Amino acid sequence: MIDYHKPYSNEMILTRVCEKIKENPFEDPYALQEALVEAFKKLPLYRSIKHVHFLNSATSALEVMALALKLKPEDEVILPSFTHVSTANAFARVGAKLKFVDIEPESLNLDIHKVEAAITEQTKVIIPIHYGGVNHDFEALLKLSGDRGITLLEDASHCINSGYQEKGFGLYGAMGCLSFHHTKNITSGGHGGCLFVADDQLNEDCLEIMHHGTNQDAFAKGRIQHYRWQQLGSEFMMTPYQMRFLLEALPYVEAVTTRRKQIWNRYRDALAELNNTKKIKCPTGVTGNGHLFYVLLNTEAEKNRAIEWLGKKGIQIVTHYQPLHNSPMGLKLGYENTDLKITESVARRIIRLPIHAALTDAQQGLIIEQLLQLWG
């Protein structure tokens, strides 16, 4: 079986993680945090990090963002319906009003014109995802949110080592996150994520929220004698084992990105003709970080046929996000009549092709051969 994805790891990472844990099974999380910040700042896209915190998931980072903004029930949050459920959960749980906006059919990112049309006096937040680590309209989104005084957050969960101009995605918004879940390009040993915070004041709030809503961070750094309950919070931190894994894996991020981009480019080139003749639709332009390569079939039946055919040949093909607005929870929240035609249509027709750093050229050759047979 050719897997859709394999979590990234190698002998060196595993050996070093084991050695370090044997040496000291209970490493100091503050020392590890500092080592991780330094390691990130060595990567070209992350030189300008202001504040970064390593949390147990991107889901947690999104929850911290939502708590930090102290949103009121009438405050509106613009987000895609074509996203991971965590983008929505975080803001629904703090009682804000979700405004699901449709995607545009080329990049599957938020449609900037529809975002603009959805803005009201109550709009407090816009939170895009950068689908597959790419976002062509990001400059327009930065300008739109900036001009209107709306807080831009970034769910950059797909985006390790991809960005806009000289900065990584996640560093532009007031707050942003990356995911190190094992399905992403690199992992902190299963689960994990980080939270970027650009604003000093927001950062003070985030620090309390992720330490159970207390000023424990100030206490740990010797600045106060007792720490006390300050606001709503929880235990959102990454464990030292996860931090150690990430620290050992991070030096390979450039190599992983390069390999994934190679695979991505080969799919793009191999499928260009099928895309031109409209047999299928797939990305034609820039690569991002090679997080995912999607293909849109013309009908749902064709999608099902592709998954079945390739499955029989031993190739694992997966679909992607199912819309949130008309999900069972979306219906409970009253979003069933939201008009998101592209989202609904894309969700029915999308597949993703195997892509991970351990996929060999020969395996990819086999996949492409089968795709050309299927659609040729």
Ligand SMILES: *Cc1c(COP(=O)(O)O)cnc(C)c1O
């Ligand atoms: C993976 C993902 C998440 C959740 O990340 P975790 O680290 O698993 O919590 C959130 N948003 C998007 C867009 C994702 O792809």
